Amino acid sequence: MAIIKCPECGTEISSRAEKCICCGLPMSRVAICEECGTAGFVDNGVCSKCGCPFNRKVQSRRDEVMAYIEKCRERYDDTTRETQTSMISRKEVILNVLSRVVSQICAEDNFEHYFISGGGNPISEKNEENARNVFRIPADVNVYFVTSANMFGGINIGGKGFAITPEGIYYTDDKKNRGLIDIDDFMDADLRIKNYICIDGHEFNTTNKRVVFKMLLDLQNELINELR
Secondary structure (H helix, E strand, O other): OOEEEOOOOOOEEEOOOOEOOOOOOEHHHEEEOOOOOOEEEHHHOEOOOOOOEOOOEOHHHHHHHHHHHHHHHHHHHHHHHHHHHHHHHHHHHHHHHHHHHHHHHHHHHOOOOOOEOOEOOOOOHHHHHHHHHHHOOOOOOOOOEEEEOOHHHOOOOOOOEEEEEOOEEEEEOOOOOEEEEEHHHHHOOOEEEOOOEEEOOEEEOOOOHHHHHHHHHHHHHHHHHHHO
């Protein structure tokens, strides 16, 4: 930045000003001589003091700054688009893995106590409503698999078990603890089976334990392979 004299009225102003603070002359009409620093009218083409041709406007620095800001904005937009694309791809991967693993296991064993959003053998609307209440699953979250110790008798408010969703596993364990094991935590979860199915220390006395446990292992392995 430099202090120059307005070529119209002689008032001292900043070279970064948009216009003269005294006479209002737009700085787009002003150029600074690179030889002697004198401000003059762009239209004149040469400096009135030394005769050097004008080749740089006062506004050029502002134009450079605006161009830099625009580049930053473009880089931000590109990064945002890449992030959104990455998130979409991750969601699609999770949905594909859930559909593939859950559908295969349920078809092989002819399970009746599950449902897949958009396909499969759905449980009754009442059981779905109860499952959402028991496991506290939001209404806008699709449920791909539900199992409970008392599933065949209908899930009741005191029911225990879990539901597999694209967000992770919503559960009410055998100690009546409720929560959500999200997808990332599930990929790192310790899975075990003894008398009960154990997911990171949470115990579930579900029906068809060994088949359900195999499904959990397959689901965990496929998610790791696809997402990591």
